[in-house]
Amino acid sequence: MPKKLTKGFQKGDIRPFLVEGEQVGLVKADVIKQLQRYPEIFCIRNCEFTKQGIVELNPAFRDYAERTKQVDIVLRDLRSKGIFSALQGWRDEYYEVKSEYRSLLKMDRSATPLFGVRKYGVDINGYVQHPTQGLCIWLQQRSNTKETWPGKWDNMVGGGLSVGYGIKETAIKEAAEEASIPSDLVKNLVSAGCVSFFFESEQGLFPNTEYVFDLELPLDFVPQNADGEVQAFELLPAKECVERVFTPDFKTTSCPVVIDFLIRHGYITPENEVHFTQIIELLHVPLQSLYTYKSVLEQKQKLKQQNQSQQQSHLANNIKTIENGHNNKDATINN
Amino acid sequence: MPKKLTKGFQKGDIRPFLVEGEQVGLVKADVIKQLQRYPEIFCIRNCEFTKQGIVELNPAFRDYAERTKQVDIVLRDLRSKGIFSALQGWRDEYYEVKSEYRSLLKMDRSATPLFGVRKYGVDINGYVQHPTQGLCIWLQQRSNTKETWPGKWDNMVGGGLSVGYGIKETAIKEAAEEASIPSDLVKNLVSAGCVSFFFESEQGLFPNTEYVFDLELPLDFVPQNADGEVQAFELLPAKECVERVFTPDFKTTSCPVVIDFLIRHGYITPENEVHFTQIIELLHVPLQSLYTYKSVLEQKQKLKQQNQSQQQSHLANNIKTIENGHNNKDATINN
Known part of the structure; x- marks a missing residue:
């Protein structure tokens, strides 16, 4: 990926x-x-x-x-x-x-x-069911002045989860800032799961989880950027959207969101994609399995304690044996 | 799980x-x-x-x-x-x-x-958008005479992928047999991904992948069983469906399908479920990582070959050194 x-x-x-x-x-x-x-x-x-x-x-x-x-x-x-x-x-x-x-x-x-810290973000798949073209997806082209992935194509709306903001709250905020989606449309936002993946670049490690939302839009709605972070929006039929995703012009870390969307909406199917199950597994890599130091430590400590207490009880048995051997007479005397 | x-x-x-x-x-x-x-x-x-x-x-x-x-x-x-x-x-x-x-x-x-062979099946989530009760889901109760999980509650339609049948073909066949879904409704079937999980019981190992399909049904449609494998159908609001899933009366290996459906349709969200991301990871366990013998073997063989060729080249170098030491004269003579 x-x-x-x-x-x-x-x-x-x-x-x-x-x-x-x-x-x-x-x-x-x-x-x-x-x-x-x-x-x-x-x-x-x-x-x-x-x-x-x-x-x-x-x-x-x-x-x-x-x-x-x-x-x-x-x-x-x-x-x-x-x-x-x-x-x-x-x-x-x-x-x-x-x-x-x-x-x-x-x-x-x-x-x-x-620091390879798990990063959480939100993404909105904006789409329309076009009467002749079928499933179509709104994409944004990121501004050329953005810190990360300038000029790349991306999901209609996306953003990282910052301190102090909830998940849905972030989605609604970004929908307004990036695409001027009014509240009467954003109320149709549907939480649809998350994708998790591990990306590595010269910037470092990206163990990312993106909460995904779907938003079906009216045919006549056109997103408008409000914060200067987007230079263009384009509505693409699903087929062209897939082609765009696989060009270098698409933000790598946003590809999983589009692919997940196309799978959930019946565009990528087990019939037309031979690696269907493998792709779905890769869209949900078990990132939690990378952060297991504490549980490994606890297991090792428990094992050590068990060994120690076994050794102690072994020692205690030895002492008892010795006592039984050597001190029997004393015991008899004391009795 | x-x-x-x-x-x-x-x-x-x-x-x-x-x-x-x-x-x-x-x-x-x-x-x-x-x-x-x-x-x-x-x-x-x-x-x-x-x-x-x-x-x-x-x-x-x-x-x-x-x-x-x-x-x-x-x-x-x-x-x-x-x-x-x-x-x-x-x-x-x-x-x-x-x-x-x-x-x-x-x-x-x-x-x-x-034999812990990967098993593939299909499941159809039959649902309606009810005007007053919201998202409602059709469940089936399995016949008491079924070989596996008799009498348990289950998804509206489900079945294993047998030799000779395609994935969508199996879904359509089962939809007719189990719930008498006519072709004008079954044409709305939407492929929506898959869930993968590992289940173990006294019967053995179940590394299962279920291809999931969603089917929105008209409010007045009532499924009817045609093959004697179902004793009842019931339409439940999402909330009651979740409750049913967590009773022992629900077929364990069908729970992931319902949970995945409720996540994809915005009923279980990161806002109302603290373990949201962990659950989604568990609905897509990387089963392929359990079947890696061949790639491990190939790695080990490659390593061994590398070691051997290193040893051989080391040996060749030693021989060359010896030849240089002992045979210089001969070489000179031969020249």
Whole structure:
């Protein structure tokens, strides 16, 4: 799926990033090298239980606010040194860094690929059922001045999930900003699932999950950009849309959303696509399986405790045997 | 997801089942024990490259027909001995046993769980958009005389993919047999993807992929069974459908289809379901990752060849060094 894979994703290259004992990211060797300069903020060591190299945020930091502040200091310093191209896209827009159930800190969105933090976004598939052309899909062409993927074709509406905004709320906000979709149309938005994929580029790691929404639009509606982030909209019949998706002019990380849409709406079928089931599996890669450090650790610790208690009970048995052998007389005497 | 997990799925318990060098299944220890009685048909050994225990169909069998015949002999013998309860549900209905790109043999559907063969089926979500009750879903109650899951609630229409039938063809056939859906309605069938899951019961292993179809029905249409396999149909509002799915009265392996439908149609959303992304990942488990024996083997063989050629070139270098040391004079003489 990734069009632009600068280097193979090799297990040994990448270490879990831990905050408060929970894995929230994946850090590659080039980033680790830089983080070593900040030993008061990042601890880089081998885990005594898993024997695995880990990158840990200093556990002395008290809370969400302090963790956010300390990481931000490092990121701004790295940015000023011009080390990572990713940080040149600094946004002053924060993404949550979350474990399974809680937010642990927030981080500028430009930095999340350096830490392999799971990124969440929303996408709206705007479509019409055309009387002669059948299923047609609205695409946007991104502005040439956008930080990421300038000039590329993309879904009608999309955006990252920033701190403080809900999922549907983000979809509605982006629908207004990017495509001027009025509230009487946006009320027809249908939540339709999510796609998950893992993308790697020179910017870093993108373990992305996109919440997808479908929006059927009237034939006469034409999206209009309101925030300067879109240079054009185009309505394409499904067939042409598929062709566009497979050109280099399409934003790579938006392809899964279109493909998922075309599968759910009966355009790509098991009859016309020989890799149908494999594609659907790849549109939903189990990203959660990449963030399992804590559960592995707990298993290892449990095993060690079991071994210890077995050894102790073995020792206790030995002692008992010795006592039975050597102290029987004393016992008899004491009785 | 599985309601009925008789025993944990442990890696070490299960061996790849190979036909013509390609992994097509997974075999548990209790089945291996029985297959050992048929050494001319099944070879149970350790792979010299992967060091893994494997179950292999005798590679001497020439073709699809002979492989099918030989396996059938074993299955009928095991059935007559009453060893596996799965085989008591013998159907005289064949499923394909396929590697990624080709069919290698066919096997009675009752036996496929014993060999952990990937099973494919179709399911139709029949639904109506009710003016007052909103999204409503047709469910069927299976006949009490069905071999599998008698009396359980199930999707409106469903069935396994038998040898000789296409995917959409099976959906249309089952729609007629199970629910008497006429051709003018069935033409609205929309292919909507697939769900994949791994289920284990006392019958064996079920690495299942269900191709799902949606069918919006008119408000006044009532399904009628035609083949005696259904005892009732009921139209339930989405909310009650979810409740039904989580009772023991619902066929476990049909739950993923309903949940996927409710996600795709905006009833289960990231707003009302905290485990939204995890559930979607679990509805699409990467089953293909369980059938990787051939690629692992090829990797190991390649590695061995590389090592050998390195050793050979090392040896060649040594010989050259020796020749340079010892034979220089001879060379000079010969010159």
